[in-house]
Amino acid sequence: MQEKMNKEERTEYRRNQIIAAARICFRRSGFHGAGMTEIAKHAELSVGQIYRYFTNKDAVIEAIVRDITHQKLQFMLLGASHVHPAAMAAKALSLRKPPDLTPRMEEDHALMLEVTAEATRNPRVAEILQEADSRLFPQACTLMARDFPHFTPEQIAARVEVMATLCEGTAFRSVLQTPASPELLHHLYQQLLQLTFSDNENDE
Template identity: 50%
Template structure:
């Protein structure tokens, strides 16, 4: 690849990054449904036509944003042991508060936009697959069915916690932690234990 071609590709990626950053700000302010391409263009300091050179429509911007958020989460999942779950839940840790808020916007948009609903399903599938791989890594004795059931419960706990972050916590983390430890122990108990 020539230096000119590499420079052009780098500029293209930089422009996409700028549009995604502007999109994140607009979507957080107005929501996906209400944010217009004109608003996004203004935020990115580009014309609407320039944005269409990089993304075919607003759904493509959302898709790239979701992909980036999920890629970050997948990397975190790969690096986190299942024994960390009780601590993460009890103290309501968020990997990135802004990403959490944007994914809530994606979930809302998915209720009215089948393209975004498909994106959510694909993102969920990627996350579920990686979480299953982690459980198998940490608990190779578990059956596939048991692994899937545990990951489903972990997803409900994690996603529920993400939604609960919007409300003041009603119980102390110190009291929740042992309860989550008990749930974790129950989840990862082998069928013959």
């Protein structure tokens, strides 16, 4: 199989192989606890081989965060022909639990929790997290401004921040078994978002 790959394809194959192994190790040991030796063992490669593709562990973390960010962008753009509070409430709640939450999404949420924790200790990981948000936030503002053109850029940014807090908080809560009724949550989310996106001229 690999013999038929060109150099670029082999590089991509190896990088994906390492990232897949790293995701397993980071889920098990955390970003702080997992070392390159452990990642190499799971990837069935030597540590030296890994360093051909990633300069250090932070570079592996960056690749994982970039991948998760791409998935988030795809999630945002899916069905993004219109933005409506009711639809946003349903989408936010879809981040909670299976069957709405796919195994990949659940793993991504858990990994992002690890990233956030590591960012409090590692300035480079904090930069990676900020860079990811800097990709997502403008895209979300663009989508929202299209459907709410009467809001100023500042009002749009504030509403995107509210949505980010709601969605990320919901995603992080998905790792817990909560007794809250999904139907009642959906109703409350709708109320919150209807208020957030009402034509309120007095934001200031």
